[in-house]
Amino acid sequence: MQALRFSIDANDYNALRQPNVDIHTLTGVLKLFLREIKSPLISTNEAKTFIGKPNQWVLTDLPNKLEILRRLIRSLPEINRDTLDYLFAHFNRLTKVPLQHISAETLAISITPSIFHTVQQGARMQDIHALLKESEILSDCVKIMIEYHQKIFECTADRKQQKNRISVRNLKKTLSHPDLLFQNLF
Numbered sequence: 001m002q003a004l005r006f007s008i009d010a011n012d013y014n015a016l017r018q019p020n021v022d023i024h025t026l027t028g029v030l031k032l033f034l035r036e037i038k039s040p041l042i043s044t045n046e047a048k049t050f051i052g053k054p055n056q057w058v059l060t061d062l063p064n065k066l067e068i069l070r071r072l073i074r075s076l077p078e079i080n081r082d083t084l085d086y087l088f089a090h091f092n093r094l095t096k097v098p099l100q101h102i103s104a105e106t107l108a109i110s111i112t113p114s115i116f117h118t119v120q121q122g123a124r125m126q127d128i129h130a131l132l133k134e135s136e137i138l139s140d141c142v143k144i145m146i147e148y149h150q151k152i153f154e155c156t157a158d159r160k161q162q163k164n165r166i167s168v169r170n171l172k173k174t175l176s177h178p179d180l181l182f183q184n185l186f
Helices: 002-009 013-017 023-036 044-051 054-059 062-075 078-094 104-116 125-147 154-176 178-185
Strands: none
Touching: 002 013, 002 023, 023 104, 044 062, 044 125, 054 125, 062 078, 062 125, 078 104, 078 125, 104 125
16 A cells, blocks of 8 residues: 555556556555545534534434535535545445445445544543544535535536636637637647
């Protein structure tokens, strides 16, 4: 796993195509990357702001949970939103592979600590119960984001369509002004 990680850090992506690289190693490298980035893709505090208290989340119906998660995703920086959109689209596809049959719940349990950086060093024993409850709620959020990816990440899809329209507009403008061609290509 470390050898693959160092290859990727050195921009050697051919290492990913080696026959001895299995899915567990790739998954481990992804989770390691997510855990080691300076800031989590979603901070636990950001999530708590939208989700509310654990008991409140448990009692919330699914349509309201979807709206809460949409607002949470919209509040994130663009790079976080895009990364999460890509990851959850992939996870959603994984749950639909017929012979693989991995559930959204299993994926959520596995990936939640890496997305939220929930594992905190120096936690006291009396805090363990609260941390476990918090992890359950965050895992439920991740499960829902996997299962309902398209509904939750609509804002990202809308932005991508908008960017594509802007790109077409710029292309037309560039083609009508040949002197801008070089400027817009580089």
